[in-house]
Amino acid sequence: MKELADKHELLMTLSPYIRRALNHRVTNMRLRTRIIFDYELLYMERGELHIRVEDVVHELQEGDWILLKPGVEHEFVKSSAECWKPHIHFDPIYLANSEQVPINFKPRSECTTEEIAYIRQDVLGEILEIPTVLRIPSHKELHKLLTEIFHAQALSREERIIIEKMCVLRMLHIILQDMNRGKSKEHLTHQKGVETAAAYLMVHFAEAVSLEELAKLACLSIYHFSRLFKVKYGISPHQYLIRCRMEKAKELMLYSQASLTAVAEQVGYSTLFSFSKAFKQAEGLSPKHFQMKHGV
Incomplete structure (x- = not known):
């Protein structure tokens, strides 16, 4: 392993x-x-x-x-x-x-x-x-x-x-x-700010959210926000955003009648090409193959 x-x-x-x-x-x-x-x-x-x-x-x-x-x-x-x-x-x-x-x-x-x-x-x-x-x-x-x-x-x-x-x-x-x-109150306050930023991404995943905007939400500098976010979630804020988008895209492809173009738009991609590229990079297969695999 x-x-x-x-x-x-x-x-x-x-x-x-x-x-x-x-x-x-x-x-x-x-x-x-x-x-x-x-x-x-x-x-x-x-x-x-x-x-x-x-x-x-x-x-x-x-x-x-x-x-x-x-x-x-x-x-x-x-x-x-x-x-x-x-x-x-x-x-x-x-x-x-x-x-x-x-x-x-x-x-x-x-x-x-x-x-x-x-x-x-x-x-x-x-x-x-x-x-x-x-x-x-x-x-x-x-x-x-x-x-x-x-x-x-x-x-x-x-x-x-x-x-x-x-x-x-x-x-x-x-x-x-x-x-x-056992951690300091200050550290817990910072953790709360990171959680607030993560919750914001889960709701606003289809938008172009900047790192500066997230750090401001967490009341931290960009450097400290990025570091604490990675420590807590194991991935960067950008990777977390992509994960939120992919999970929503999979939900739409499995349980809605939306076309792939419509799915791409709903999860924050301006073109089907950019969505397909991001999906394949994250999931290891294209959106079309994902649908075929699940009998959609």
């Missing part, structure tokens, strides 16, 4: 696969230096645990979460006498080899070339910017979902898979929500 770099593309691709779910309770927890090929999401339910991630030692206390990421060396240094650390190993995206990838307990230097190839792209850190240690208000809500995953292990395979995916997606949603709540 090609590497993902776009937040929208990642969110549309998410399909979590849980490799192991373990309600782990232990005394004097230690684990030598290793890497893992997937993610491990661990909750400190009771006790304390010191984990070294690369060169940083994190002191986890009750209520803390830690997300150990693919290919990153870590070591469980020590724990309090009693340590409850329920956790899951998972892929955020189901891949062809997901069910064959083992849970690793070796340092990178002892892994074979074949094993190194198992290491997943760190999409949760690189794209969603989820940190290693999570101290968030909703930690108990996350724990309830983790417990639901444990209970699902007794169900049929089909039920278990659906519940696992649902719970991991909900957990990621809660984590991202809490991360956003």
Whole structure:
């Protein structure tokens, strides 16, 4: 699978696969230096645990979460006498080899070339910017979902898979929500301005909307507006406008009797040629072929 770099593309691709779910309770927890090929999401339910991630030692206390990421060396240094650390190993995206990838307990230097190839792209850190240690208000809500995953292990395979995916997606949603709540008021105000501009594009997609006009709506400079828009939606304002136009065009072609020329005009193109060119570039086929594909 090609590497993902776009937040929208990642969110549309998410399909979590849980490799192991373990309600782990232990005394004097230690684990030598290793890497893992997937993610491990661990909750400190009771006790304390010191984990070294690369060169940083994190002191986890009750209520803390830690997300150990693919290919990153870590070591469980020590724990309090009693340590409850329920956790899951998972892929955020189901891949062809997901069910064959083992849970690793070796340092990178002892892994074979074949094993190194198992290491997943760190999409949760690189794209969603989820940190290693999570101290968030909703930690108990996350724990309830983790417990639901444990209970699902007794169900049929089909039920278990659906519940696992649902719970991991909900957990990621809660984590991202809490991360956003922790941002500054100024940042949230800027986000509101970007959302206002996006909503304007959804209504005025057939018009020639300038970047300057959108930035003014968001009360931001053109530079900051463009940057924040790309961070939030994963695409530029112009690409977002094109997407709005294409979605409306597909709706008109499928559910109205309008000619292609009329469709082009209704979504902001002065000629059928310019519309057809833009549609093919965005959707990979011409408007006519789109209609034929859907029996129109």
